[in-house]
Structure formats: C-alpha cells, structure tokens
Amino acid sequence: MASLITAAEPEPSATPRLLRRLARNRLALLGGLVVLAFVTVAVLAPVLAPYDPVKSNWLAVRKPPSADFWLGTDDLGRDILSRLIWGARASLLAGVVSVAIAVLAGVPLGVLAACAGGWVDGLASRLTDALLACPFLILAIALAAFLGPSLTNAMIAIGVSATPIFIRLARGQTMAVLAEDHVLGARAVGCPQRRIVLVYVLPNIAAPILVQATLAIAAAIIAEASLSFLGLGQQPPAPSWGSMLNTAKNFMSQAPWMAVSPGLAIGLVVLAFNLLGDGLRDALDPREG
Amino acid sequence: MLAAIAARLVLAVPTLLLVTVVVFSLQLLLPGDPALALAGEERDPEAIAAIRAQYHLDRPIPVQYLIWLGGLLRGDLGTSLKTGLPVGELIASKLPVTIELALLAMAIALAIGIPAGVLAAVKKGGPLDAAANFVALAGISIPNFWLGIMLILLVSVHWGLLPASGYTSPFEDPLRNLQTMIMPAFVLGTGIAAVMMRHTRSAMLTVLRQDYVRTARAAGLPERRVIGRHALKNALLPVVTLGTLEFGTLLSGAVLTEQVFTIPGFGKLVVDAVFTRDYPVVQGVVLCAGLGFVLMSLLADILYVVLNPRLRT
Numbered sequence: 001m002a003s004l005i006t007a008a009e010p011e012p013s014a015t016p017r018l019l020r021r022l023a024r025n026r027l028a029l030l031g032g033l034v035v036l037a038f039v040t041v042a043v044l045a046p047v048l049a050p051y052d053p054v055k056s057n058w059l060a061v062r063k064p065p066s067a068d069f070w071l072g073t074d075d076l077g078r079d080i081l082s083r084l085i086w087g088a089r090a091s092l093l094a095g096v097v098s099v100a101i102a103v104l105a106g107v108p109l110g111v112l113a114a115c116a117g118g119w120v121d122g123l124a125s126r127l128t129d130a131l132l133a134c135p136f137l138i139l140a141i142a143l144a145a146f147l148g149p150s151l152t153n154a155m156i157a158i159g160v161s162a163t164p165i166f167i168r169l170a171r172g173q174t175m176a177v178l179a180e181d182h183v184l185g186a187r188a189v190g191c192p193q194r195r196i197v198l199v200y201v202l203p204n205i206a207a208p209i210l211v212q213a214t215l216a217i218a219a220a221i222i223a224e225a226s227l228s229f230l231g232l233g234q235q236p237p238a239p240s241w242g243s244m245l246n247t248a249k250n251f252m253s254q255a256p257w258m259a260v261s262p263g264l265a266i267g268l269v270v271l272a273f274n275l276l277g278d279g280l281r282d283a284l285d286p287r288e289g
Numbered sequence: 290m291l292a293a294i295a296a297r298l299v300l301a302v303p304t305l306l307l308v309t310v311v312v313f314s315l316q317l318l319l320p321g322d323p324a325l326a327l328a329g330e331e332r333d334p335e336a337i338a339a340i341r342a343q344y345h346l347d348r349p350i351p352v353q354y355l356i357w358l359g360g361l362l363r364g365d366l367g368t369s370l371k372t373g374l375p376v377g378e379l380i381a382s383k384l385p386v387t388i389e390l391a392l393l394a395m396a397i398a399l400a401i402g403i404p405a406g407v408l409a410a411v412k413k414g415g416p417l418d419a420a421a422n423f424v425a426l427a428g429i430s431i432p433n434f435w436l437g438i439m440l441i442l443l444v445s446v447h448w449g450l451l452p453a454s455g456y457t458s459p460f461e462d463p464l465r466n467l468q469t470m471i472m473p474a475f476v477l478g479t480g481i482a483a484v485m486m487r488h489t490r491s492a493m494l495t496v497l498r499q500d501y502v503r504t505a506r507a508a509g510l511p512e513r514r515v516i517g518r519h520a521l522k523n524a525l526l527p528v529v530t531l532g533t534l535e536f537g538t539l540l541s542g543a544v545l546t547e548q549v550f551t552i553p554g555f556g557k558l559v560v561d562a563v564f565t566r567d568y569p570v571v572q573g574v575v576l577c578a579g580l581g582f583v584l585m586s587l588l589a590d591i592l593y594v595v596l597n598p599r600l601r602t
Contacts, residue, residue: 130307133582134575137541138559142575145563146318222432226545229434230560249438249549252453253446263435271430278426 021283028279034272042088051079053086054237062255072257083239084261090240094155094224095217101159106166114174131164140223144232154233158223162216169212173205211280218273225266241266297590301583308579312572313354329566367569376573387554391539393470397478398485406489428483433542437476437549454551473550477542481535488531492524526596533589537582
C-alpha cells in the first residue's frame, strides 16, 4: 500500500525547465520585456506623465508634436503622451481583470464538468458551445449595452465573453489528467475527489491555462480598446487608448498625430503579449525538445 | 457520410436552443425594473404598463422565455423600440451590406494568407518564414479599427485616392461600390489573412512530412507540382474548415470596420442600437450572429466530411 501511495505522488514541478526553455526564445523574452515596460509605465503613471491627463488647455488645442508636448495635444489641449501613459493603466487593468474573471469562472466550471461527467458535462459543453457561438466582440458589446457603458462593465463583459474558452480548455485538460496512471492509482487507493483536484488536476492544468491566459490578455486589451473606441468602455474624460482613437478619427485631417500613438501602443502591447504567449506555448510543448 | 452529417445536425439543435437562452438572458442584466429601462425617457405609467404587458414582464421568467422563443420560431424577433419596425426586417435590410463586406474581406484574406502560408512552410526556418510569421503576428495584434484610421489618413486624406467613408449599393454604381468597399474589406481581411497564413503554414508543414510527398519528390516530379498539386490540395482541407470558423472574427471585425468607414451594415446597426438603448435590436443582432456561427460551424463540419475521402464511407 505504501508503495502505491508513493507511486501516486504528483510529478515534480517542471517550472525551472519551462523558464530555461523560455529564456532561450529571444522573441518571447522581448515580449516579456515589453510587457514589463508597459506595466512599469502603468504603475508609475503619476510620476512619469508630464501633464495632468484630463485637464484641458485651451491655449494648446491640437498642437503638433514639439519639445513641450512630445506627442502633441488633442482637441481639448490635453497632452497626448500623458493620456497615453495613464491609458496604459486602463488597458492593462482591463486585460488582467477580465482574464482573471474568465479564469476564475471558467476553470472551476471546466474542472467540475470533467469530474462530474454525465449530464453536468453535457450541459456545460453545450452552454460553452452556445457562448462560443456568439462572436466575442458582439457578445461583449451586447453585455456592455445591457450593463451600461463603463470600464468596470466592459471588463465584466470581456471576462464573461472569454469564459467559455477557459471552460473548454480546463475541461479537456482535466479529462486528460484524470486518465493518467498516477491519478488512476490515487483513485484506486481511495484518494477523495477534492484531493485529486487540488493535488493532481490543478497543478497539471496550470501551465496550459497560463499560456491561454497570456494570449487572452492580448485579446482582452484589443477588446477593451474596441469597446472604448465604440464609447462602451472607459468614459471621458478618463484616458484610454480606445477612446483616444475614437476622438482622433474626427480630427484626421487637422490633427493626424492624435491617431498614431494610441494605435501603436495597443499594437505593441498586444504583440508583446502574443509573443510571450507563443513563447510559453512552445516552451511547454514536449515536441520542442 | 450521411450519418456523420445527421449527427452534427442533431448536436446543433441544443446549441441553438442555448444560444437563445443566452440572448434572452441579456435582458435580465438590465438594472432595476426592465419595463422602465425599455421605456427609456417615457415615464407615463400607462405607457410603462403597456410595455410590461407587451414584453410579458409580469409573468415568471421561464414563461417570458417560452413566449419569446415561440415568437422567434414564428420569425418574430421583436420590434425596434426606436423605429417601431420589426427587428427581423431591420436586420435583413442591413445584412447584405455586411455580407458583401465579409465576402470581399474573405477573398482578400485568402489571396494574401494562403500564398504567404505556403511560402513560409516551403522556406521554413529561413528569413522569409520569419518575416511572414512576424507580419502574421503583427496582423493579429494591430487593431483593425486603427489600421482603418491610418489607411483613411494616408489613402483618402493625403493621396485622395479613395473615399474615406460612405456606401453605394453595387446595383446603383458598381465602380463606386468597389471604391467605397475595397479599403474596409482590406482592413477587415488583413487580420483574417494573418490567421489563414498561420493555419496554411501549419497544415503545409504537416503535409510536407507525409510519405506521398516524399514519394512524389523521389519520382522526380517538379517541386512546383509537388507543392501545388499534391501538398497544397491536402493542406487546404483543414484551412477550409478553420477558415469557415473565422466567421465570428469577421462579424466582430465588421462592427468596428463599419463604424470607422461609416458603412450602414449589421455592425453599425448594433452600435447605433446600443446608444439608442434599442435592446430588442441588440438581442436580434446577437441572435443572428450566434445563429450564423452555428450554421457556419455546421457547414465546416459537413465540408470536412465531404472533402475528406476517409470519412466518406
């Protein structure tokens, strides 16, 4: 019996090996550094921003980039660089919080569906299919419309829209773990279901969930920018990259600089998260050696 | 083959039913009394009572759902709160514009994505592969509404080559229609092209490792024929099915693209409905998008069975 219990102990963590593989991937490292840079900018926004991001300056309306205003000013004379720096907070916060909502809702549901099986699994799978059938942004727009436009509601809407991906992933991964020999062994010696989930399932499904979460943050940042662009996310005068673009599109011939930097910032941070996510996925793929 | 298709048809029914549950549940999110929310500015008690009766808000929620579902099955998607027109009619009038945009975007995506994917796979590990991968990743990362704004700035404002916004029906003026649609279609198509490129590259790499490709090469067939006739033909199978599943991305992208280029389609309808608090229209659009996605998934499944000779028996 003792040997059986020993045999049923989980495998040692593969984290150091994962980090070594990740460190060998230059693009993933670059992605990670860019993400880190954006996080630093968002955290230090009050220190880094040269001007108040919401205060209008009627003497500096739509000024092109200059020594005083590095990225120019907008239609209300606000410094674009300062709004860009503060906007990083809204974008990163939306990305992280909405994905946290999706993970916290989706992973337990997926694990539950896989462990319970039967009609619970059937219902969860069909509900996941139904949620996945509604295009991500259209569902997020509808949710934001019914909940009311605000950054918090946009994060909830994006989180709910992203949940089915995590239900499906957690369900599939849990089923694979439950079929492994060491878990079958643990079951055979009477290990309770809760312990199996906590000791065997969750640590083993954490890595693919992390990869998906990294890629989902990229999608969530674009979704938040899209909702803010449509007027359903961060509300004026609070800065957000999407709402800056929404304003910029009305002044394209008079102040083209208003549109350039917010879009570049969104593209860069999303690209960085995608590179990091791709790198993590490759590092976790056993075929990559 | 028919049994496999029938099984997929049967599986689509509960999914469709649950899509209706999801769409119906949206109205439960309205804060406070839904009758007041639906009434908008209207505060006349009689008008509010009429709304309550019209939407059966005094009945239990499951009964409300069944009444609503019954209406759907009769083709009644409700009435627009702002225009008073049937929601189905409104959607039907806007849908052709979005379908045209989506088809043009898909054509552009295929024209860019498939050759780029083939080239990246054939030159795997080389600078061309790296460049194609990076461009694809950038295509996925750059928000299409920003790309739209930048193109308007460059092509319309600076060069004056194409109109920045508006729409002309192809039946009125085909050339003007193409002029107004080509830039939005390109913007919408680039994101899908990036996804297509990745799918094609991955499928081609799998196929290029197969024995029959090695045999074709060993038999001395020219490389162009090995790639074009033997490898690509088989690699396109998963690309076709995965491409069908990009329908959702197309619709989501269309919402933003139509907003940037002021195209009066399905996406603009939903955004306008959101700001006028026209909830039945929002629900109708989500329902149609969900229905469309389920049908496209079904089409993808059927195409996979039809195109794959091993599943035909």
